[in-house]
Amino acid sequence: MASKQRKTTTWMKVRKFMNDIHLWGGLISGLVVFIVCLTGTIYTYNTEIRAWAQPRYHHVKVEGEKQSPDQLLAKVKTEVKGKIVGIKVPFAADVPTNILYTKKEEGKPEGKPTAARGEGKPSESKGVKESDQAKPKGGSPEVAKGPAGKPGPAAGGPGGGRGPRANQLAVNPYSGQVIGDPSDEKTKIADFMQKMFGLHRWLLLNEIEEPIFEGIENRKLGSLITGTATLLFLLGVITGFVIWFPNKMRSWKNGLNIRWTANWKRLNHDLHNTLGFYSCIILFFMSVTGPFWSFEWYRAGWQKTWGTYKAPDAPKEEKAKLESIVPAGDAKPLTVEETILAVNKLLPYDGDITINFAKDSTGTISVSKNRVGFFAPSAGDKLTLDQYSGEPLEKEIFREKPFNERASASIKALHIGDIYGPFSKLLYFISCLIATSLPVTGVMIWINKMKKTNKK
Known part of the structure; x- marks a missing residue:
């Protein structure tokens, strides 16, 4: 059978x-x-490999007490070859402070600084078209690197318009010594990663x-x-x-x-x-x-x-311009230290703080803060502050955004894996x-x- x-x-x-x-x-x-x-x-x-290749721009020896960001700014002001537009203050004790500046090209007026983008984190990617990005020959668009090799923020505040991304000048927060701008130094590792x-x-x-x-x-x-x-x-x-x-x-x-x-x-x-x-x-x-x-x-x-x-041809939504209220008398803008205190009061957690200074007397301070730690999310929070009072004029807390906006903005973080x-x-x-x-x-x-x- x-x-x-x-x-x-x-x-x-x-x-x-x-x-x-x-x-x-x-x-x-x-x-x-x-x-x-x-x-x-x-x-x-x-970022970690690039930082390993340029350790002096990403790690410093802890020696005594840190100088305040305002003291560092005053010390390096004459050594910055361009316009100082902000500062990045890391949470870690062994990471340099970075002075944000725009280089002045010979024969050209200084460009307007680019609006702050929340430290340039991948989770904030809006899907810029390939043709709209800088395209150096032979590799990826190069971005100024911050502590630990993380992308540096663009300079400027809201309403600053489009312009060059800020360079970063690493400074030893203990001695006040200028370490240098990592973008000025070319390494074989950087070339290799660009090829990759x-x-x-x-x-x-x-x-x-x-x-x-x-x-x-x-x-x-x-x-x-x-x-x-x-x-x-x-x-x-x-x-x-x-x-x-x-x-x-x-x-x-x-x-x-x-x-x-x-x-x-x-x-x-x-x-x-x-x-x-x-x-x-x-x-x-x-x-x-x-x-x-x-x-x-x-x-x-x-x-x-x-x-x-x-849609590309859709009219852009016009937001009301945020401005600082100029006080009567001889009131001065907040110092960096005072700004950090205001930020930590509004965002009470450990994190790296990037401050983009106001452009003029009525301009605002643009701030981004990113959590630190092994499980720290890559998405940062943003604040727009009055430069005189430190009052928040606008808050953009990533966790408080609707889920669809968070998912759409996290496209790059989901792809490269630094979402947490x-x-x-x-x-x-x-x-x-x-x-x-x-x-x-x-x-x-x-x-x-x-x-x-x-x-x-």
Whole structure:
């Protein structure tokens, strides 16, 4: 009597369909995904690596009492080659104080400082188009670095208009000695990290001057390739999650463990299957946010999903200009120390404080404060203060924003992993390392299956 044939269930058909998408999407995008994930793994600790290469700009020896920010400003005023527009006061005792200034170009009047952007944190990213960013040859837009290599804030206050981003002059808060501007010093590490970014975003096509295809910029071509590969990887993450679920409940344990003593084929399968499952949530966030910088339609769709989309030709909302009330008599603007006291009263937590000075007698003080700590969120809080009284004219507390605005503004933090500081960065680093291995282990699984089929 002939044995009964195994019945094909709907779930088996779904798994077969998902498996085909997973397989061919992975084979098509595998090489690009490997490059993007490898460079992304390295770039996760970009700021820390750059700081390691320039330690004197990011760490100082704790010696005695700190000088007040006002004393430091008075000492370095004559050494600043430009206009002082603000100051960054770190919470950590072993980090330099940074004087924010705009360089004066020869033969040109000083540009207006750019409006403050909450320390330039990734979580505040609004999805600026690639064409609107500074594009130095051979890499990413360079941003002035603050303590611990974090991006520095732009200078100026509300209503300051668009202009050059502020440079930062590191100063020893104990001795008052000027350390220097890290952007004036070029290092091989900085060049290497710039290459990693160019490889991650554009596959280094941005460094080829002659167009590869007529009518499309090489930078754009590279962005489209990496964006498409990331979309295929996103499909791979989703389909892989579905495929992981076994037919029988008792088989779940097999998908949660790696059998290190098994033969290399089984070990390779477990590494792909199990590590992919444990990292799938973070890999989903990485891949679902990646195409944001490659496709306009994707960027617009993301913003529409969260209800924050604004058409390019839509008229801008005009806000009432905030101004300080000039008091009668000889009242003077707040000192930096007095400003810090006012900020800490309004935002009573430990954090780095960035102060952008008022531009004129009626201007306001723009302040951003970012929490510190292993689990510290990257998103900062912003204040606009009256320069004479210290009264808050406007408050922008990230936690108090509607969820849709927070989600939309956190696009970059979700992609690079610093949404919760060093803690989430570590998780992203491990997950990105796993993602780098997935194309390799996946191809090995496919080759083994092909060999088995040919033998049959």
